[in-house]
Amino acid sequence: MPLSTNPTTETPTDRLDLSEVKVDPAWAMRVPAALALRRQVLAFAVVDGHACIAHAKPIDAGCEAALKKHLKLPLRPFLADPTSLKETLSRLYTLRDESTSRVSGGEDAESAVSLCDELLSAAMMQQASDLHIDPAEHETLVRIRVDGDLRDYRPIPASLHTAMISRFKILSGMDIAEKRAPQDGRFRRDGNDGKPVDIRVASLPTRHGERMTLRFLAAQTESLTLERLGMVPASLDQFAHAINRPHGMILITGPTGSGKSTTLYAGLRKLVASGSYNVITIEDPIEYEMERVGQVEVDSADKVSFSKALRSVLRHDPDIVMVGEIRDQETADVAIKAALTGHLVLSTIHTNNAASAVTRLADMGVDRFLIAATLRLAVAQRLVRRLCGKCCKPRPLTEAEAVAIGHPDQSGATVYDPAGCHFCADRGYVGRLGVFELLSMDQSLSSLVAGGADEAGLAKAAKQSGMSSLTDDGLQKLLTGATSPAELLAAVTIW
Numbered sequence: 001m002p003l004s005t006n007p008t009t010e011t012p013t014d015r016l017d018l019s020e021v022k023v024d025p026a027w028a029m030r031v032p033a034a035l036a037l038r039r040q041v042l043a044f045a046v047v048d049g050h051a052c053i054a055h056a057k058p059i060d061a062g063c064e065a066a067l068k069k070h071l072k073l074p075l076r077p078f079l080a081d082p083t084s085l086k087e088t089l090s091r092l093y094t095l096r097d098e099s100t101s102r103v104s105g106g107e108d109a110e111s112a113v114s115l116c117d118e119l120l121s122a123a124m125m126q127q128a129s130d131l132h133i134d135p136a137e138h139e140t141l142v143r144i145r146v147d148g149d150l151r152d153y154r155p156i157p158a159s160l161h162t163a164m165i166s167r168f169k170i171l172s173g174m175d176i177a178e179k180r181a182p183q184d185g186r187f188r189r190d191g192n193d194g195k196p197v198d199i200r201v202a203s204l205p206t207r208h209g210e211r212m213t214l215r216f217l218a219a220q221t222e223s224l225t226l227e228r229l230g231m232v233p234a235s236l237d238q239f240a241h242a243i244n245r246p247h248g249m250i251l252i253t254g255p256t257g258s259g260k261s262t263t264l265y266a267g268l269r270k271l272v273a274s275g276s277y278n279v280i281t282i283e284d285p286i287e288y289e290m291e292r293v294g295q296v297e298v299d300s301a302d303k304v305s306f307s308k309a310l311r312s313v314l315r316h317d318p319d320i321v322m323v324g325e326i327r328d329q330e331t332a333d334v335a336i337k338a339a340l341t342g343h344l345v346l347s348t349i350h351t352n353n354a355a356s357a358v359t360r361l362a363d364m365g366v367d368r369f370l371i372a373a374t375l376r377l378a379v380a381q382r383l384v385r386r387l388c389g390k391c392c393k394p395r396p397l398t399e400a401e402a403v404a405i406g407h408p409d410q411s412g413a414t415v416y417d418p419a420g421c422h423f424c425a426d427r428g429y430v431g432r433l434g435v436f437e438l439l440s441m442d443q444s445l446s447s448l449v450a451g452g453a454d455e456a457g458l459a460k461a462a463k464q465s466g467m468s469s470l471t472d473d474g475l476q477k478l479l480t481g482a483t484s485p486a487e488l489l490a491a492v493t494i495w
Contacts, residue, residue: 016054016422018044018084024425025092025122026153027051030070033093039063040082042089043071045425052422054080054088078422092125112163115156116171120199120214122153124191128216133168135161135209147385147432148257158208165203165210172201180205200285217287224288226266229259230433232476235468238438239379243267243346244274248376249339251326253351253360259383259434260348261287264322267346268293271320281322282309298324306331314338323347329365336366339374353470354378354439355459358449372441372450380437380470382491384483385429391421392428392481401485405478405492406471416481433482435491437470 023044028036031043041063042054051073053059059067059077067075123131123144130145133156140156156164169176172185183203191197198217203210226236242250250267252260265288271277272292281290284298284306294316296309306323307330313321314334326332326349339345351360357378361371394414402411418428439462441449448458463469474488 014079016078016080016084018042018054018080018088021045021054021423022425022427022430023088023092023125025125027071028092028125029118029122031067032070035063035066035070037089037093040085040089041067042080042085042092043067044088045422046073047076047420047422047426050074050076053077054085056080056082056085076422092121111160112167115160115164116167119153120189123214123216124189124197130216131214133161133164133212133214135206135211137208140164140209147429148383149385149427149429161209165212168201168212168214169203172199174201174203179210198289224262224266224269226270229263229266229436230477230482231436232468232473235436235438235473238440239267239377240270242377242440243271243344245344245376247339247342247344249335249345249347249374250377251357251375251379252346252348253354253357253378253380254348254382255350255352257383258381259432260381261324263379263381263434264346264348265290268320268322277319278317279320279322280313280316280318281324282306282313283322283324307334310334310338314341314343318343320344320346325349326361326364332361332364332366336361336370336374340370345374352380353459354380354437354467355455355462357439358458359455368452369450372446375441375446375449377441378439380439382435382470383432384435384474384477384487384491386431386433387416387418387481387483388421388424388428388430389481390423391419392416392484393419394481397478397485401489404489405475405485406469407475410475410479413479415478415485417484417486429487433477435470435474435477435488437468437473439467 021044027043027046036042040056041059043051044054045052051071053067053075055077064075119131119142126144126146128144128146132143134141139158140161142153142156143150144153166176169185171187174183174185185201186199188196188198200215200217201212203212226239231239252263254260268279268290272279272290280294280296282296282298286295286297296304296313298304298306298309306327310323310331311334321338321343323331323335323345326335326347335345335347349357349360351357358371362368394416397410397413397415399411402408420426420428424430442465445458445461448461470492474492477483478485478488
């Protein structure tokens with residue numbers, strides 16, 4: 001009997017809108033492009049051991065057999081909106097035509113081209129941040145980082161590894177003959193939505209061949225807005241007030257990969273849109289291109305370091321300066337002086353919480369009275385995965401979890417866990433949001449900093465003045481179902 005959706009039980013309003021679905025390319029690309037496009041079918045996820053198939057017309061017996069042959073799983077059909085299905089299929093196969101849709105033999109060069117196109121398409125379809133190519137003795141493991149979670153894509157035969165690495169080297173302007181030294185490169189590619197994506201490439205020699213990591217940086221910044229970061233309204237107002245002050249320093253703190261640069265870009269975007277400013281940034285590397293902003297990239301050969309570039313930038317009469325990271329005493333000293341002389345300075349620094357930004361600057365040799373005079377706002381942030389709103393399931397917060405997040409009084413409160421469905425590709429999460437801690441330097445806190453208060457004392461005073469800690473902000477997101485207890489506990493360290 002053909003696999004088809006009974007028209008008497010599903011109406012057009014029941015049709016699945018694929019724009020709301022997180023498509024898993026690892027399964028979609030198991031179906032040849034010719035079959036998927038001709039029959040207008042899409043394998044978009046696997047849930048409970050069944051391949052989820054989106055289709056606009058009933059699936060006949062021949063199509064059903066072909067799908068089972070390629071997917072090797074029982075099928076679960078979903079009647080889809082024809083327009084969204086067509087658009088999704090078009091985006092998925094933009095980078096590949098049928099002649100190179102699968103790597104199934106032929107010349108190594110042709111196979112490498114089609115394989116690299118497949119990996120790029122799969123990564124961009126999932127809005128991945130990184131693509132990792134890691135050679136082993138008998139095969140090459142390909143993994144894709146999506147929403148901070150590193151996922152296996154599929155193994156690649158070891159025989160194709162060298163050709164695949166060479167192809168990416170050619171695209172990124174690297175030396176294909178050099179295999180014993182690390183290299184860096186970059187290239188730009190149109191994404192599946194037609195928007196350009198900057199791709200940074202780094203290679204590293206390992207025992208079984210060259211390891212390669214590709215980092216995807218969206219060249220467009222339309223989506224980089226403060227409202228999308230996940231700040232609660234009170235924090236959003238506090239941050240907006242700080243960046244609209246004419247001078248001083250704003251620091252974003254947190255570990256690598258916590259979204260610090262994204263927050264800075266969102267703040268800059270708001271400033272540029274709200275007035276006429278001379279804005280110059282110093283970055284390593286430039287992650288997003290912004291209109292009406294002068295962007296300087298730090299040179300790895302140290303011809304253009306953060307401190308050297310910052311000194312030169314101050315001669316260009318900037319209103320706002322963004323320094324990608326304060327790494328050393330020299331950069332910190334110049335940044336502090338810039339903030340003292342009437343410039344708004346935005347930067348990042350690696351610390352665990354907002355109060356420790358003061359300690360870190362002091363450890364670099366910056367006088368405390370200068371920190372007190374210039375620091376306007378310190379923001380600590382983490383990223384957590386956002387729960388899929390279609391399948392998250394409620395439960396009471398356990399006593400142990402409530403204690404772990406520093407709120408034992410919330411034991412028994414309703415929180416939510418991931419479940420997994422066809423909308424989120426059985427992951428339980430879709431996208432990420434920030435958890436924030438904003439320490440605003442009022443007169444009393446500035447006096448404590450100048451007087452030599454330690455980190456614990458400063459944090460206690462800030463808490464008494466109304467600062468919400470990372471766990472306070474995280475608790476609000478737990479209770480509204482934005483994220484899960486497991487995600488918060490994994491992201492936020494409790495002292």
